[in-house]
Amino acid sequence: MSDTFEFSQENRKLVEAVIAKYPAGRQASAVLALLDIGQRQNDNYASGAVISAVAKLLDMPRIRVAEVASFYTMINTEPVGKYLLQFCTTTPCWLRDSADVVSATEKHLGISFGETTGDGLFTMREVECLGACVNAPIVQINDDMYEDLTGGRMVEILDALQAGDVPPHGPQIKRQTSAPMGGPRTLTDLDFVKS
């Protein structure tokens, strides 16, 4: 990370392709996409320099780009670890014991929400519903969703990441996607359909 930023040649092409999707004079609509491309190039951090680069490219006042960056939680306006752990604690996840997943992580890593481990590997963040309640509780790790978690399974995932492995994302119990526990069922399995 540094306080200067320029889009790489590869990302510059991507940026131009995104901007070209919008009508002339409406380039500002590309602001979120450009912030995302910028932060991915900058260790997942939309620094002041990234914001300035986006503003310049889109010919927008810097403050307008900064307003967008600070509004959306998927844009990181503070440095984060290599793995950004986003814990959903909204009601469905809470009912399925997200607190166990959070406390096991806090105990294992020695950090709490808003903090990053000393080795720069992990940042913990509390978020609202991630839209995957059917497989609660959920933790989003960078771009991937880890579902049907327990505190014990979360610690295994953290250990794997620390060792340089990336465990498979998705349900962490034996179920197919969001099928009911005990395996997929069809309408004909239901008692009222049988009778």
Ligand code: FES
């Ligand atoms: S409440 Fe956690 S994903 Fe919806």
